[in-house]
Amino acid sequence: MSSASTWLDLPDDHPFGLANLPYGVFSTNGTAPRVGVRIGDWVLDAGAVAQIGKDAVGVGDGPDLAVAWANPSLNPFLELGHQAWTIARDWLTEVFSEAVHEEAVRPHLIPLGEVTMHLPIAVADYVDFYASEHHATNVGKIFRPNSEPLTPNWKHLPIGYHGRSGTVVVSGTDVVRPSGQRKAPADPAPTFGPSRKLDIEAELGFVVGGSTTLGASVDVSLAAEQHLFGVVLLNDWSARDIQAWEYVPLGPFLGKSFGTSISAWVTPMAALEAARSALPTQDPLPLPYLRGAADAVFGLDIHVEVEWNGTVVSRPEYRDMYWAPAQMLAHLTVNGASIRSGDLFGSGTISGAARDSRGSFLELSWNGTEPVTMTDGSERSFLEDGDTVVLRAWAPGPAGSRIGLGEVGGRILPAR
Ligand SMILES: O=C(O)/C=C/C(=O)CC(=O)CC(=O)O
């Protein structure tokens, strides 16, 4: 369904038009958080409309969306599975397209400015990958100057680690500067204190729906169609001084677990069909369990923008990523690890070849040796207390339209 017009007064080129319809969890002064769908600068109380409209607006015998959407997270809706997601999207498209529904639906549209947005999913397991060749190469050069930048496994498997799901927060949540052990190579011993190299990582987060049983794997050719529900913008805040000292040999730990921010709106994969892109050539060819046809193993043409205290300092391009989301999910389950609705995996930092497309300040400032110049002339390498970072993104939609991915923002508070 790609009917471009709606009875709502909405310009055709609105980034939150009929072709987008992202899901989130909202409340209005004191009411219970529940699922909402964004259209234009409105939020539809989706469950309320599904309830009154069970017959009138035609959701009839399908999945009980009214019940699923009455919850304070998207998880019950995710658990209904990919066929229900399609039914829901077709139904929402009809509700907003056909003038006959206007009278029933309009009372359940709330201006965006009047809602509080909440974390959209109860995050089950959180995994973070490392899928950008440019990022991995840059970090390798900075952290391991005497080794090959890409480790020997990098082009054979999407490297990842399990993160801390309980500290994933919604856009707008302040982040307290973490304290921990810091030791630069030249320091004789570690010291304890607030991180002096607090950083960001601009990533996409993939929201997983449906579940598998222990021992089963998700086939790479079915991963996107059956289990990738949608996409959030994700900022994997990273304390580089803590990380550089602690990560050998088990990987990131306290340098990243203090907080990860995601956007309030989850863009359905169905809204990103026009944004699918070919992957860069994978050479060497990955093992068979990571191979699939182009309609299953694809990249995404998503344009990201990193704004630091009001200055846009970088514009990473997601289509530059080496590994496909379907390959990441297939790899994450190839050992028989099960998945659950509400699982979240990060793509890894999105960095391109050019300096102004790097997705972390570690890379942009080359570990503090090449500071970034802000529009007011000041220089920055890492985050200072009170700094604000906002990631934004958009993707091409049908017929020249744009799909807005919303934003994820956060401000740094001083260490406790
Ligand atoms: O190469 C390393 O030792 C560490 C790299 C990271 O910090 C990156 C990480 O979190 C994965 C990513 O965002 O690409």
Ligand SMILES: [Ca+2]
């Ligand atoms: Ca990361």
Ligand SMILES: [Mg+2]
């Ligand atoms: Mg983090």
